[in-house]
Structure formats: C-alpha cells, structure tokens
Amino acid sequence: MEYIYHIAVLFCLYGILTISFNLLVGFTGMFALSHAALYAIGAYTTAILATDFGIPFPLDMIASVLVAAVISAVIALPALRVTGHYLVIVSLALQIIVLQVILNWKSLTRGSDGISGVPSYNAFGFAITSPDRFLIVALIALAACYWFTHRLVRSPFGRGLRAMRENESAAQAVGLNILYMKLSTFAISAALAAVAGSLFARYFRYVGVDSFTINETIYVLAMVILGGMGNLRGSLVGAAILVALPELLKFVPLPVDIADKIRLILYGLVLMLILLVRPQGLLPEPRGRKAMLVSVEDESGPSDAGKLLDGEGGRQGGVVLQGSNLRKQFSGVTAIKDFSIALKRGQITGLLGPNGAGKTTAFNLLTGFLKPTDGVITLNGRSIADRKPHELVSAGVARSFQDLRLFTNMTVIENVIVALPDQSGRRWPNLFLHPARIRAEERANAARAMEILRFVELENKAHETAADLSYAEEKLLVVARLLATGAEVLLFDEPMSGLDQTTLADIFPVLRRLAEHGKVVCIIEHNLDVIKELCDEVYFLDEGRTMAVGTPDALMNDPELAERYFK
Structure with a gap:
C-alpha cells in the first residue's frame, strides 16, 4: 500500500x-x-x-x-x-x-x-x-x-x-x-x-x-x-x-x-x-456559459439609449481631444508631420486620405500606442502624450482596429464585459478580500453588457463565440465593445469597410446615436458615401499632413483634392 x-x-x-x-x-x-x-x-x-x-x-x-x-x-x-x-x-x-x-x-x-x-x-x-x-x-x-x-x-x-x-x-x-x-x-x-x-x-x-x-x-x-x-x-x-x-x-x-x-x-x-x-x-x-462567473439573463427588451449612454446629454461643440502639430518619425522616415486635429463633442469627424497617408498612425498617436516625436495631445485641455493605452481608456479615449481584433475564442458577451471599466476583480487580491462585492459587480456588469448588446441588436448572440459571428455582426460587436469602455472619445478605424448597403443602413443609426448622446466619434473611412452620410467634419490627410479640413461636400468639391483622391 x-x-x-x-x-x-x-x-x-x-x-x-x-x-x-x-x-x-x-x-x-x-x-x-x-x-x-x-x-x-x-x-x-x-x-x-x-x-x-x-x-x-x-x-x-x-x-x-x-x-x-x-x-x-x-x-x-x-x-x-x-x-x-x-x-x-x-x-x-x-x-x-x-x-x-x-x-x-x-x-x-x-x-x-x-x-x-x-x-x-x-x-x-x-x-x-x-x-x-x-x-x-x-x-x-x-x-x-x-x-x-x-x-x-x-x-x-x-x-x-x-x-x-x-x-x-x-x-x-x-x-x-x-x-x-x-x-x-x-x-x-x-x-x-x-x-x-x-x-x-x-x-x-x-x-x-x-x-x-x-x-x-x-x-x-x-x-x-x-x-x-x-x-x-x-x-x-x-x-x-x-x-x-x-x-x-x-x-x-x-x-x-x-x-x-x-x-x-x-x-x-x-x-x-x-x-x-x-x-x-x-x-x-x-467556453460559453461554462466560462462565466455568474449567470446572465437572456431576456430581450428595448434599449434605453439615454440611460445607457452617459455622455453630455446631446450637447454639441466643444473640443474634447486635440492633437497639435504632431510629428512621428521612424528611423528617418516621417509618417506624420505637422498634423493637427480637434475632435468635438456630439460630432462625427472623418479622417480621409489615400493608403499610406498616416491615418492609422494618427490614431495610434492619439490613443497612446505610439508616442509622438513632436507635438502636443490634450484631452479636455490636459496633456496625455505620456499616457499608456490602458490609462487613456480610463481617461476617456478608446479605439478600434482596422482588423477588428475581437477576442474570437470568447463569447460575445464576454467581449463586452471585459471592456467595462472600474472592475474591482481586475485586481486579483480583491477576489479573496471582497468576494461578495466582486460577485455583485459581476451581476451588474453582465446586465449592463446585455443592455449594450441590445443597443447594437446583438443580444440574441450573447453566448455565441465571437468567431462564429458574421462579418457585419463582428463590426457591431466592435461598436459594442468600444461603447462598453465608457470612453467619451471613440475612434473607429474603418468600421464600415467590406459591408454592403443593407448592413451599412443598420450601423449608421448606431453611430449617429452615439454622437447624439454626447460622444465624440472619429472614423477612418475610404467609402465616400459613408463620409457624406455620417460625418459633420472631415480631415483630409496625405503624406502624413493635413491637406484640408471642412464639411464632406466642401472637400469633395475642392478641385485639388478631387484631382488627388476623389477621381
């Protein structure tokens, strides 16, 4: 024995x-x-x-x-x-x-x-x-x-x-x-x-x-x-x-x-x-329900956007995120030079330009994934150039990626819950010091995540793995995950690329509602119809610098820009 x-x-x-x-x-x-x-x-x-x-x-x-x-x-x-x-x-x-x-x-x-x-x-x-x-x-x-x-x-x-x-x-x-x-x-x-x-x-x-x-x-x-x-x-x-x-x-x-x-x-x-x-x-x-800490109710119902979006009550104007004279250099190659942008509350701003113009690099600078070689970035008047990406999310700036980067092996609702801010359970000692509080927060976060999924009409997909979604549903999940961060400034990198007109018609109202409820929205987009339909103001970039700023109609009627890009 x-x-x-x-x-x-x-x-x-x-x-x-x-x-x-x-x-x-x-x-x-x-x-x-x-x-x-x-x-x-x-x-x-x-x-x-x-x-x-x-x-x-x-x-x-x-x-x-x-x-x-x-x-x-x-x-x-x-x-x-x-x-x-x-x-x-x-x-x-x-x-x-x-x-x-x-x-x-x-x-x-x-x-x-x-x-x-x-x-x-x-x-x-x-x-x-x-x-x-x-x-x-x-x-x-x-x-x-x-x-x-x-x-x-x-x-x-x-x-x-x-x-x-x-x-x-x-x-x-x-x-x-x-x-x-x-x-x-x-x-x-x-x-x-x-x-x-x-x-x-x-x-x-x-x-x-x-x-x-x-x-x-x-x-x-x-x-x-x-x-x-x-x-x-x-x-x-x-x-x-x-x-x-x-x-x-x-x-x-x-x-x-x-x-x-x-x-x-x-x-x-x-x-x-x-x-x-x-x-x-x-x-x-x-995976799925087995990976969840608490059970999640699936009952659907109308989403109260006003309650869900904790923005500025629809107030328009007022610069929230601003980049001034930004420059980014990589080993002698200048990707961004003398780029300035001002993103305003309650507006949808477009970032337009040919491939290689520096649009994604500009997003990386504004969200802390790259540090500017020169220039100033401010959020509500305070410099944020030295902040790390996760710190900027907490401060109020969140972004998506051109290649989506969903957590594909996690469920739809987990993709949303993981983005919710102020979770005590992210600090592991709290799991053992305050277990009851953590479980209560989890129940509240699960309920909020379902509310966000209803807002983008994905509540019926809550327990499906993100990898099983259609491309259009993946785009909506990107919006939901960004909204879950609670950030005031939302930067979308080509959110409409690869979508047909029917799907675009479903996503347009979601982005408009974000702006209407006080969110600052900026999108990188190549589709001119999307720019005309959604954007209040457009920045045209080429060769890493701002060529023009104005309304979509004004830029598209500019002879020089029409020669460079629109034709």
Missing part, C-alpha cells in the same frame, strides 16, 4: 506544478522554461530554512513562496516589457542560472551533494514521515492551490488574462493593464510551484539539483498539453495519467533485457494516440 500512497503523493506534487504551469501557459499564453527552477527555489528555500535555521512549518513554505514570487517577477519584468520570445530566452537563462547557483554555492546548498536530513512535518507530536500520512498534507495543499487558481481564473482577472492571451493590443485598447496582469500571473505561478517544491523537500527529506533540470519543465508541460490548456481539471487529469502510466506499464510482462525500452515505446505510443484523438487535450478549455 505504501507504494500506492507514494504514487498518490507524487500526483499531488505534479498536480500543483501542472496547475501553476497551466495558469501561465494555458490561460495567459506566456511560454516560459523556468518552472523547474522555481520548483527548485521552493524546495531549497524550505530545506535550508528547516535544516540550518530550524524554521518550522508554515513559515518555511511562506518564505519559499515569497522568494520564488519575487525572483520570478524581477527576472520577468524586462522580458515582459518587450515581446513573448524574450520571455522564453530569459526564463531559460533563469533555469540555467538557478542550477548553476545551486551547484556552486556549496556553503549554502551543499552543491552536487544536495541537502539531506530535511525535518519532516510534525502534527500534534506525530512525525509525518510515511507516505500515507504525508498524502493527507499533500491533498490539502493540492486542494488549496486548485481552489486559489480556480477562483483566480473564473473572475474578471481571469477574463482579462484570456483576452490578453488572444490579442494584447486589443486588451490594452479596452483598458487592461497588460504589464500588471503578466507580472502578477508570473509571480503567482512561481509561488504555486514553490508550494510543490516545499512539499517535495519535506516529503523526500532531501533535495538535489538532479530533480530540477529542464526535463522536469518539459514533463510538466506535457501534462498541461495532455490534460488541456486553459482547463484546471485537465491539469489534474494530465498529471494523473503521466504519473500513473509509467508505473502501470511496469506490470506489463516483457522480456527482462528489453523491458525498459519497450515500456518507453508503449508510453510514447499511448501519449501520441491520446493527442491524435484529442489534439486540444482531454479536457478542452471551457
């Missing part, structure tokens, strides 16, 4: 590791190769504190968690500020450095000899040394880690992680703080790995560098892929199979001289068969 208890303990340790790695890779999309190093940090911290300093449980585990979380966050910070492949390089470097430190800092880690004689747990005077007793401790730790991670991913914070995984720029454009979410997730994942490491040290009563090589990271990654990326139950299934399968194969009668090799082949064939049948893993990521 002790053998079975031992296998069960190993399952618990790998279950915690797989849950923590799935949080990082499956839910966030950040691929790192340092998980075994973080596992090692947890194990060695506990071993050193318990052996050399006599630190008791749970102080040793708390210290392991804190050390792993801090080290991982400090190491990840420079990589996360750039792009994903840098994280792979930095995490691999962390793996190598940690093992080298363990091998060479002999006065602390005992080098290649490892640390033996780690004290076992004690409860009410009983030493927890046998596998059956330790299994109780391991199961409690696994249950706690599972509950913690489950609460994390089934929350506004977890929804933000999935949005970030699908498209970082779109996540920023709805107000998500990407750097905060990445650092938090990386540190939490490391902390959970350290829990497993601390248990490892106490259970085996020995830690050595051979237990924490990069092969261990690959082994845990295989568990995540087998069980299902983005599914915590799948993590446990993957861990159970890969821990138990090699042991079960030992009971297959084989010739002694080739038994090990044949078992390895059988092991590989079983894994290949499972992944061929279920390439997405045994338990795929939950």
